[in-house]
Protein backbone atom coordinates (compact mmCIF):
# COMPACT_ATOMS: atom_id res chain seq x y z
CA UNK A 485 0.00 0.00 0.00
CA UNK A 486 1.25 3.47 -0.81
CA UNK A 487 1.90 5.30 2.46
CA UNK A 488 2.78 8.77 1.28
CA UNK A 489 2.40 10.93 -1.84
CA UNK A 490 4.63 13.57 -3.36
CA UNK A 491 4.25 15.91 -6.32
CA UNK A 492 7.45 14.44 -7.74
CA UNK A 493 9.93 11.70 -6.92
CA UNK A 494 13.45 12.09 -8.27
CA UNK A 495 15.46 8.86 -8.51
CA UNK A 496 19.19 9.55 -8.22
CA UNK A 497 21.24 12.38 -6.70
CA UNK A 498 23.82 12.95 -9.41
CA UNK A 499 24.03 16.05 -11.59
CA UNK A 500 20.70 15.49 -13.33
CA UNK A 501 18.77 14.45 -10.23
CA UNK A 502 20.09 17.30 -8.11
CA UNK A 503 19.28 19.83 -10.84
CA UNK A 504 15.74 18.46 -11.15
CA UNK A 505 15.08 18.20 -7.40
CA UNK A 506 16.49 21.68 -6.73
CA UNK A 507 14.36 23.30 -9.45
CA UNK A 508 11.18 21.48 -8.39
CA UNK A 509 11.65 22.25 -4.69
CA UNK A 510 12.44 25.92 -5.34
CA UNK A 511 9.18 26.19 -7.27
CA UNK A 512 7.34 24.96 -4.19
CA UNK A 513 6.57 21.37 -5.20
CA UNK A 514 6.61 18.57 -2.64
CA UNK A 515 9.68 16.60 -3.72
CA UNK A 516 11.23 13.32 -2.60
CA UNK A 517 14.72 12.49 -3.87
CA UNK A 518 16.03 8.94 -3.46
CA UNK A 519 19.69 7.98 -3.72
CA UNK A 520 21.11 4.52 -3.25
CA UNK A 521 24.58 5.80 -2.25
CA UNK A 522 25.65 6.61 1.27
CA UNK A 523 25.54 10.28 0.25
CA UNK A 524 25.06 12.21 -2.96
CA UNK A 525 28.25 11.72 -4.97
CA UNK A 526 29.43 8.58 -3.22
CA UNK A 527 28.66 6.49 -6.33
CA UNK A 528 29.51 9.06 -8.95
CA UNK A 529 32.55 9.23 -11.22
CA UNK A 530 33.56 12.06 -13.49
CA UNK A 531 36.85 13.46 -14.91
CA UNK A 532 35.83 16.06 -13.91
CA UNK A 533 35.29 19.29 -15.78
CA UNK A 534 32.39 21.41 -14.56
CA UNK A 535 30.77 23.87 -16.98
CA UNK A 536 29.83 27.05 -15.13
CA UNK A 537 27.10 28.34 -17.39
CA UNK A 538 24.77 25.40 -16.72
CA UNK A 539 25.37 25.48 -12.98
CA UNK A 540 24.86 29.27 -12.85
CA UNK A 541 21.33 28.73 -14.18
CA UNK A 542 20.67 26.68 -11.03
CA UNK A 543 22.91 28.29 -8.41
CA UNK A 544 23.98 31.72 -9.72
CA UNK A 545 26.41 32.43 -6.84
CA UNK A 546 27.93 28.91 -6.73
CA UNK A 547 31.49 30.30 -6.72
CA UNK A 548 30.94 31.53 -3.15
CA UNK A 549 30.86 28.12 -1.53
CA UNK A 550 31.06 25.28 -4.07
CA UNK A 551 34.08 22.96 -3.71
CA UNK A 552 35.94 23.92 -6.89
CA UNK A 553 39.47 22.75 -7.66
CA UNK A 554 41.04 24.82 -10.47
CA UNK A 555 39.65 27.12 -13.19
CA UNK A 556 40.87 26.05 -16.60
CA UNK A 557 43.21 28.30 -18.55
CA UNK A 558 44.76 25.66 -20.76
CA UNK A 559 43.43 22.81 -22.91
CA UNK A 560 45.71 20.34 -24.62
CA UNK A 561 44.70 17.77 -27.25
CA UNK A 562 47.22 15.01 -27.83
CA UNK A 563 47.48 12.56 -30.69
CA UNK A 564 49.73 9.77 -29.45
CA UNK A 565 51.78 6.89 -30.71
CA UNK A 566 53.73 4.64 -28.37
CA UNK A 567 56.61 7.07 -27.76
CA UNK A 568 55.42 10.53 -28.68
CA UNK A 569 52.49 12.88 -28.86
CA UNK A 570 51.58 15.59 -31.35
CA UNK A 571 49.77 18.30 -29.47
CA UNK A 572 47.42 21.19 -29.98
CA UNK A 573 47.58 23.47 -26.94
CA UNK A 574 45.38 26.42 -26.25
CA UNK A 575 46.11 28.64 -23.30
CA UNK A 576 44.62 32.06 -22.74
CA UNK A 577 44.89 34.62 -19.99
CA UNK A 578 41.31 35.56 -20.89
CA UNK A 579 40.26 32.44 -18.97
CA UNK A 580 41.61 34.12 -15.84
CA UNK A 581 38.31 35.99 -15.78
CA UNK A 582 36.19 36.98 -12.79
CA UNK A 583 33.64 34.27 -13.51
CA UNK A 584 35.64 31.43 -15.07
CA UNK A 585 33.88 29.25 -17.61
CA UNK A 586 35.24 25.80 -16.67
CA UNK A 587 36.55 24.29 -13.45
CA UNK A 588 37.87 20.95 -12.35
CA UNK A 589 35.91 19.39 -9.50
CA UNK A 590 35.89 16.22 -7.41
CA UNK A 591 32.41 14.75 -7.71
CA UNK A 592 32.19 13.22 -4.23
CA UNK A 593 32.71 16.68 -2.70
CA UNK A 594 30.79 18.62 -5.33
CA UNK A 595 27.66 16.42 -5.25
CA UNK A 596 27.52 16.69 -1.44
CA UNK A 597 27.50 20.48 -1.76
CA UNK A 598 24.87 20.32 -4.53
CA UNK A 599 22.70 18.02 -2.41
CA UNK A 600 22.84 20.48 0.48
CA UNK A 601 21.33 23.13 -1.84
CA UNK A 602 18.56 20.68 -2.73
CA UNK A 603 17.80 20.07 0.94
CA UNK A 604 17.88 23.80 1.74
CA UNK A 605 15.33 24.32 -1.05
CA UNK A 606 12.95 22.00 0.83
CA UNK A 607 13.21 18.64 -0.90
CA UNK A 608 13.21 15.49 1.22
CA UNK A 609 16.47 13.71 0.36
CA UNK A 610 16.82 10.07 1.40
CA UNK A 611 20.21 8.43 0.82
CA UNK A 612 21.04 4.73 1.24
CA UNK A 613 17.67 4.09 -0.38
CA UNK A 614 17.54 2.04 -3.56
CA UNK A 615 14.51 2.25 -5.79
CA UNK A 616 13.72 -1.33 -6.74
CA UNK A 617 10.93 -0.76 -9.21
CA UNK A 618 8.51 1.74 -10.65
CA UNK A 619 4.92 1.33 -9.59
CA UNK A 620 2.51 1.37 -12.53
CA UNK A 621 -1.27 1.31 -12.66
CA UNK A 622 -3.32 -1.03 -14.82
CA UNK A 623 -2.79 1.25 -17.84
CA UNK A 624 1.01 1.39 -17.41
CA UNK A 625 1.04 4.90 -15.93
CA UNK A 626 3.88 5.35 -13.44
CA UNK A 627 2.34 6.24 -10.09
CA UNK A 628 5.30 5.93 -7.72
CA UNK A 629 8.23 3.76 -6.70
CA UNK A 630 9.03 0.80 -4.47
CA UNK A 631 12.22 1.17 -2.46
CA UNK A 632 14.28 -1.22 -0.34
CA UNK A 633 12.99 0.44 2.84
CA UNK A 634 10.38 -1.14 5.09
CA UNK A 635 6.93 -0.18 3.79
CA UNK A 636 8.93 1.40 0.98
CA UNK A 637 6.16 2.26 -1.51
CA UNK A 638 5.84 5.95 -2.26
CA UNK A 639 3.43 7.62 -4.65
CA UNK A 640 3.90 10.67 -6.85
CA UNK A 641 2.27 12.51 -9.74
CA UNK A 642 5.48 12.15 -11.70
CA UNK A 643 8.77 10.24 -11.35
CA UNK A 644 11.97 11.83 -12.68
CA UNK A 645 14.39 9.06 -13.64
CA UNK A 646 17.89 10.45 -13.02
CA UNK A 647 19.41 7.07 -12.29
CA UNK A 648 22.50 7.35 -14.49
CA UNK A 649 23.73 5.49 -17.52
CA UNK A 650 22.66 1.94 -16.68
CA UNK A 651 19.09 3.09 -16.16
CA UNK A 652 17.94 -0.24 -14.78
CA UNK A 653 14.58 0.98 -13.49
CA UNK A 654 13.47 2.32 -16.84
CA UNK A 655 14.59 -0.79 -18.70
CA UNK A 656 13.04 -3.15 -16.14
CA UNK A 657 9.74 -1.32 -16.46
CA UNK A 658 9.91 -1.65 -20.25
CA UNK A 659 10.14 2.11 -20.78
CA UNK A 660 13.34 1.78 -22.84
CA UNK A 661 15.88 -0.79 -24.04
CA UNK A 662 19.19 -1.60 -22.31
CA UNK A 663 21.86 0.64 -23.91
CA UNK A 664 23.74 -1.13 -26.70
CA UNK A 665 27.35 -2.11 -25.88
CA UNK A 666 28.62 -0.19 -28.88
CA UNK A 667 26.98 2.95 -27.48
CA UNK A 668 28.51 2.81 -24.01
CA UNK A 669 32.13 3.36 -22.95
CA UNK A 670 33.73 1.90 -19.85
CA UNK A 671 36.14 4.37 -18.27
CA UNK A 672 38.61 3.87 -15.45
CA UNK A 673 40.14 6.66 -13.47
CA UNK A 674 42.82 7.18 -10.82
CA UNK A 675 43.64 10.13 -8.59
CA UNK A 676 47.37 10.88 -8.35
CA UNK A 677 48.41 13.11 -5.47
CA UNK A 678 51.42 15.42 -5.73
CA UNK A 679 52.65 18.40 -3.71
CA UNK A 680 50.87 21.50 -5.04
CA UNK A 681 54.12 23.26 -6.09
CA UNK A 682 55.27 20.19 -8.04
CA UNK A 683 51.95 19.93 -9.85
CA UNK A 684 51.92 23.64 -10.69
CA UNK A 685 55.51 23.56 -11.97
CA UNK A 686 54.84 20.51 -14.17
CA UNK A 687 51.77 22.06 -15.78
CA UNK A 688 52.99 25.67 -15.77
CA UNK A 689 50.19 26.89 -13.49
CA UNK A 690 49.87 29.74 -10.99
CA UNK A 691 47.38 30.04 -8.14
CA UNK A 692 44.08 28.36 -9.00
CA UNK A 693 44.86 28.00 -12.71
CA UNK A 694 44.29 24.56 -14.17
CA UNK A 695 45.13 22.62 -17.32
CA UNK A 696 43.53 19.57 -18.91
CA UNK A 697 44.76 17.12 -21.51
CA UNK A 698 42.62 14.93 -23.73
CA UNK A 699 44.43 12.21 -25.63
CA UNK A 700 43.68 9.79 -28.46
CA UNK A 701 45.88 7.38 -30.38
CA UNK A 702 47.64 4.10 -29.83
CA UNK A 703 46.74 4.31 -26.12
CA UNK A 704 43.34 2.82 -27.05
CA UNK A 705 44.90 0.01 -29.14
CA UNK A 706 42.67 0.70 -32.15
CA UNK A 707 39.48 0.89 -30.11
CA UNK A 708 37.18 3.93 -30.01
CA UNK A 709 38.39 5.69 -26.89
CA UNK A 710 40.12 8.55 -25.19
CA UNK A 711 42.45 9.25 -22.29
CA UNK A 712 42.35 12.28 -20.03
CA UNK A 713 44.57 14.08 -17.51
CA UNK A 714 42.97 16.83 -15.44
CA UNK A 715 44.66 18.98 -12.79
CA UNK A 716 43.03 19.46 -9.39
CA UNK A 717 44.53 21.50 -6.55
CA UNK A 718 46.82 18.78 -5.24
CA UNK A 719 46.01 15.86 -7.47
CA UNK A 720 45.75 14.77 -11.07
CA UNK A 721 42.71 12.85 -12.31
CA UNK A 722 43.89 10.45 -14.95
CA UNK A 723 41.80 7.98 -16.87
CA UNK A 724 40.93 6.23 -20.10
CA UNK A 725 37.74 4.83 -21.58
CA UNK A 726 36.75 2.75 -24.61
CA UNK A 727 33.51 1.30 -25.93
CA UNK A 728 32.34 -1.81 -24.07
CA UNK A 729 31.76 -3.61 -27.39
CA UNK A 730 35.41 -2.98 -28.33
CA UNK A 731 36.69 -4.33 -25.02
CA UNK A 732 34.61 -7.45 -25.61
CA UNK A 733 35.87 -7.85 -29.17
CA UNK A 734 39.57 -7.30 -28.46
CA UNK A 735 39.89 -8.89 -25.01
CA UNK A 736 41.74 -5.78 -23.83
CA UNK A 737 41.07 -4.70 -20.25
CA UNK A 738 40.44 -1.12 -19.06
CA UNK A 739 43.01 -1.51 -16.30
CA UNK A 740 45.62 -2.77 -18.81
CA UNK A 741 45.04 0.30 -20.97
CA UNK A 742 45.31 2.60 -17.97
CA UNK A 743 48.66 1.07 -16.96
CA UNK A 744 50.02 1.55 -20.48
CA UNK A 745 48.71 5.12 -20.59
CA UNK A 746 50.53 5.90 -17.33
CA UNK A 747 53.76 4.39 -18.66
CA UNK A 748 53.73 6.48 -21.85
CA UNK A 749 56.78 8.80 -21.65
CA UNK A 750 54.63 11.93 -22.12
CA UNK A 751 52.38 10.91 -19.21
CA UNK A 752 54.90 9.24 -16.88
CA UNK A 753 56.82 12.50 -16.50
CA UNK A 754 53.68 14.33 -15.35
CA UNK A 755 52.75 11.84 -12.63
CA UNK A 756 56.24 10.76 -11.51
CA UNK A 757 56.43 10.38 -7.72
CA UNK A 758 52.68 10.72 -7.23
CA UNK A 759 50.70 8.78 -4.69
CA UNK A 760 47.63 7.00 -6.06
CA UNK A 761 44.72 7.22 -3.65
CA UNK A 762 41.59 6.36 -5.56
CA UNK A 763 40.55 4.05 -8.36
CA UNK A 764 37.12 4.09 -9.96
CA UNK A 765 35.33 2.66 -12.98
CA UNK A 766 32.13 3.89 -14.59
CA UNK A 767 30.15 3.75 -17.81
CA UNK A 768 29.64 6.71 -20.15
CA UNK A 769 26.80 6.88 -22.71
CA UNK A 770 28.43 7.62 -26.08
CA UNK A 771 25.83 6.71 -28.68
CA UNK A 772 24.80 10.34 -29.17
CA UNK A 773 21.56 11.46 -30.79
CA UNK A 774 20.60 8.13 -32.33
CA UNK A 775 20.84 6.35 -28.97
CA UNK A 776 18.44 8.69 -27.14
CA UNK A 777 15.43 6.69 -25.92
CA UNK A 778 11.85 7.81 -25.40
CA UNK A 779 12.22 10.69 -22.93
CA UNK A 780 8.77 10.84 -21.36
CA UNK A 781 5.61 8.85 -20.82
CA UNK A 782 2.59 8.62 -18.56
CA UNK A 783 3.84 9.74 -15.15
CA UNK A 784 7.57 9.73 -15.93
CA UNK A 785 10.46 11.59 -17.58
CA UNK A 786 14.08 10.53 -17.96
CA UNK A 787 17.04 12.91 -17.70
CA UNK A 788 20.87 12.99 -17.83
CA UNK A 789 22.93 9.87 -18.53
CA UNK A 790 19.87 7.66 -18.10
CA UNK A 791 18.53 9.42 -21.21
CA UNK A 792 21.94 8.92 -22.93
CA UNK A 793 22.35 12.71 -23.07
CA UNK A 794 26.11 12.92 -23.44
CA UNK A 795 28.18 14.78 -26.02
CA UNK A 796 31.21 12.51 -26.35
CA UNK A 797 32.76 14.61 -29.12
CA UNK A 798 33.04 17.64 -26.82
CA UNK A 799 33.44 15.51 -23.67
CA UNK A 800 30.37 17.11 -22.08
CA UNK A 801 27.98 15.14 -19.88
CA UNK A 802 27.41 16.80 -16.53
CA UNK A 803 26.17 20.00 -18.18
CA UNK A 804 23.69 18.09 -20.33
CA UNK A 805 22.60 16.25 -17.19
CA UNK A 806 22.08 19.48 -15.22
CA UNK A 807 20.27 21.13 -18.13
CA UNK A 808 17.95 18.21 -18.85
CA UNK A 809 17.17 17.90 -15.13
CA UNK A 810 16.36 21.60 -14.88
CA UNK A 811 14.27 21.64 -18.06
CA UNK A 812 12.30 18.53 -17.02
CA UNK A 813 11.52 20.23 -13.69
CA UNK A 814 10.45 23.45 -15.41
CA UNK A 815 8.13 21.49 -17.72
CA UNK A 816 6.64 19.61 -14.75
CA UNK A 817 6.09 22.89 -12.93
CA UNK A 818 4.29 24.39 -15.93
CA UNK A 819 1.98 21.37 -16.18
CA UNK A 820 1.34 21.44 -12.44
CA UNK A 821 0.62 25.18 -12.50
CA UNK A 822 -2.08 24.59 -15.10
CA UNK A 823 -3.44 21.80 -12.84
CA UNK A 824 -3.09 19.39 -15.76
CA UNK A 825 -2.33 15.70 -15.17
CA UNK A 826 1.17 14.25 -15.75
CA UNK A 827 0.14 12.36 -18.87
CA UNK A 828 2.41 11.44 -21.73
CA UNK A 829 0.70 14.05 -23.84
CA UNK A 830 1.39 16.82 -21.33
CA UNK A 831 4.92 15.70 -20.47
CA UNK A 832 5.82 15.98 -24.15
CA UNK A 833 6.47 19.59 -23.15
CA UNK A 834 9.79 18.42 -21.62
CA UNK A 835 10.97 17.04 -24.97
CA UNK A 836 9.80 20.17 -26.77
CA UNK A 837 11.77 22.39 -24.38
CA UNK A 838 14.82 20.11 -24.57
CA UNK A 839 14.71 20.20 -28.39
CA UNK A 840 14.99 23.97 -28.20
CA UNK A 841 18.05 23.82 -25.95
CA UNK A 842 21.73 23.31 -26.80
CA UNK A 843 21.43 19.73 -25.51
CA UNK A 844 19.44 18.34 -28.44
CA UNK A 845 20.82 20.81 -30.97
CA UNK A 846 24.42 19.72 -30.24
CA UNK A 847 23.63 16.02 -30.13
CA UNK A 848 21.71 16.28 -33.41
CA UNK A 849 24.63 18.09 -35.06
CA UNK A 850 26.98 15.16 -34.35
CA UNK A 851 24.42 12.40 -34.95
CA UNK A 852 26.65 10.51 -37.46
CA UNK A 853 29.89 10.89 -35.51
CA UNK A 854 29.61 7.94 -33.06
CA UNK A 855 28.97 5.44 -35.92
CA UNK A 856 31.82 6.85 -37.98
CA UNK A 857 34.36 6.76 -35.14
CA UNK A 858 33.34 3.25 -34.19
CA UNK A 859 33.38 1.76 -37.69
CA UNK A 860 36.64 3.55 -38.61
CA UNK A 861 38.26 3.10 -35.18
CA UNK A 862 41.41 1.40 -36.51
CA UNK A 863 42.04 4.34 -38.85
CA UNK A 864 41.20 7.22 -36.54
CA UNK A 865 42.62 5.82 -33.30
CA UNK A 866 45.62 3.80 -34.53
CA UNK A 867 46.75 4.29 -38.13
CA UNK A 868 46.44 8.09 -38.41
CA UNK A 869 48.01 8.92 -35.03
CA UNK A 870 50.97 6.67 -35.92
CA UNK A 871 51.31 8.34 -39.32
CA UNK A 872 51.12 11.83 -37.84
CA UNK A 873 53.88 10.94 -35.35
CA UNK A 874 56.03 9.56 -38.15
CA UNK A 875 55.47 12.69 -40.21
CA UNK A 876 56.41 14.93 -37.27
CA UNK A 877 59.64 13.00 -36.56
CA UNK A 878 60.54 13.12 -40.20
CA UNK A 879 59.80 16.86 -40.34
CA UNK A 880 61.80 17.74 -37.24
CA UNK A 881 64.81 15.46 -37.52
CA UNK A 882 67.67 17.31 -39.24
CA UNK A 883 69.86 14.70 -40.86
CA UNK A 884 70.97 16.07 -44.22
CA UNK A 885 68.03 14.52 -46.11
CA UNK A 886 66.70 17.10 -48.57
CA UNK A 887 63.30 18.43 -47.53
CA UNK A 888 61.64 17.41 -50.79
CA UNK A 889 62.69 13.81 -50.14
CA UNK A 890 61.34 13.99 -46.60
CA UNK A 891 57.98 15.22 -47.87
CA UNK A 892 57.86 12.37 -50.39
CA UNK A 893 58.64 9.83 -47.65
CA UNK A 894 55.82 11.17 -45.49
CA UNK A 895 53.37 11.17 -48.38
CA UNK A 896 54.36 7.61 -49.33
CA UNK A 897 53.90 6.36 -45.75
CA UNK A 898 50.35 7.74 -45.74
CA UNK A 899 49.65 6.07 -49.09
CA UNK A 900 51.14 2.79 -47.90
CA UNK A 901 48.75 2.78 -44.93
CA UNK A 902 45.67 3.98 -46.81
CA UNK A 903 45.05 4.38 -50.53
CA UNK A 904 44.44 7.89 -51.79
CA UNK A 905 40.73 7.15 -52.16
CA UNK A 906 40.72 5.75 -48.58
CA UNK A 907 42.32 8.93 -47.25
CA UNK A 908 39.99 11.23 -49.17
CA UNK A 909 37.01 9.07 -48.16
CA UNK A 910 37.88 9.30 -44.44
CA UNK A 911 38.41 13.08 -44.67
CA UNK A 912 35.08 13.45 -46.48
CA UNK A 913 33.19 11.26 -44.00
CA UNK A 914 34.71 13.14 -41.06
CA UNK A 915 33.82 16.52 -42.54
CA UNK A 916 30.27 15.36 -43.26
CA UNK A 917 29.76 13.99 -39.74
CA UNK A 918 31.11 17.26 -38.28
CA UNK A 919 28.86 19.55 -40.35
Ligand SMILES: Cc1cc2nc3c(=O)[nH]c(=O)nc-3n(C[C@H](O)[C@H](O)[C@H](O)COP(=O)(O)OP(=O)(O)OC[C@H]3O[C@@H](n4cnc5c(N)ncnc54)[C@H](O)[C@@H]3O)c2cc1C
Pocket residue numbers: 495496497498499500501518519520521524525527528529530531532533534535613614615616646647648649653671672673723725765766767768787788789790794799800801802803805
Ligand atom coordinates in the same frame (compact mmCIF):
# COMPACT_ATOMS: atom_id res chain seq x y z
C1 LIG B 1 35.46 8.75 -16.17
C2 LIG B 1 34.43 9.77 -16.50
C3 LIG B 1 34.81 11.08 -16.78
C4 LIG B 1 33.85 12.04 -17.10
N1 LIG B 1 34.25 13.32 -17.28
C5 LIG B 1 33.35 14.28 -17.49
C6 LIG B 1 33.74 15.64 -17.52
O1 LIG B 1 34.91 15.95 -17.34
N2 LIG B 1 32.79 16.58 -17.71
C7 LIG B 1 31.48 16.26 -17.86
O2 LIG B 1 30.65 17.15 -18.02
N3 LIG B 1 31.06 14.97 -17.81
C8 LIG B 1 31.97 13.99 -17.62
N4 LIG B 1 31.56 12.69 -17.49
C9 LIG B 1 30.12 12.39 -17.64
C10 LIG B 1 29.36 12.76 -16.39
O3 LIG B 1 29.96 12.17 -15.27
C11 LIG B 1 27.90 12.31 -16.51
O4 LIG B 1 27.38 12.78 -17.70
C12 LIG B 1 27.06 12.81 -15.34
O5 LIG B 1 27.57 12.35 -14.12
C13 LIG B 1 25.61 12.33 -15.51
O6 LIG B 1 24.88 12.71 -14.39
P1 LIG B 1 23.57 11.91 -13.99
O7 LIG B 1 22.99 12.62 -12.83
O8 LIG B 1 22.72 11.68 -15.17
O9 LIG B 1 24.10 10.46 -13.56
P2 LIG B 1 25.02 10.07 -12.32
O10 LIG B 1 25.94 11.17 -11.98
O11 LIG B 1 25.59 8.74 -12.67
O12 LIG B 1 23.99 9.91 -11.11
C14 LIG B 1 23.05 8.86 -11.05
C15 LIG B 1 22.69 8.65 -9.60
O13 LIG B 1 21.59 7.77 -9.48
C16 LIG B 1 21.81 6.89 -8.39
N5 LIG B 1 20.99 5.70 -8.63
C17 LIG B 1 21.05 4.84 -9.68
N6 LIG B 1 20.11 3.88 -9.58
C18 LIG B 1 19.42 4.14 -8.45
C19 LIG B 1 18.33 3.50 -7.81
N7 LIG B 1 17.73 2.42 -8.33
N8 LIG B 1 17.87 4.02 -6.65
C20 LIG B 1 18.45 5.14 -6.10
N9 LIG B 1 19.49 5.78 -6.67
C21 LIG B 1 19.97 5.30 -7.83
C22 LIG B 1 23.32 6.63 -8.45
O14 LIG B 1 23.82 6.16 -7.22
C23 LIG B 1 23.83 8.01 -8.80
O15 LIG B 1 24.10 8.80 -7.67
C24 LIG B 1 32.48 11.69 -17.17
C25 LIG B 1 32.08 10.38 -16.89
C26 LIG B 1 33.03 9.43 -16.54
C27 LIG B 1 32.59 8.03 -16.21
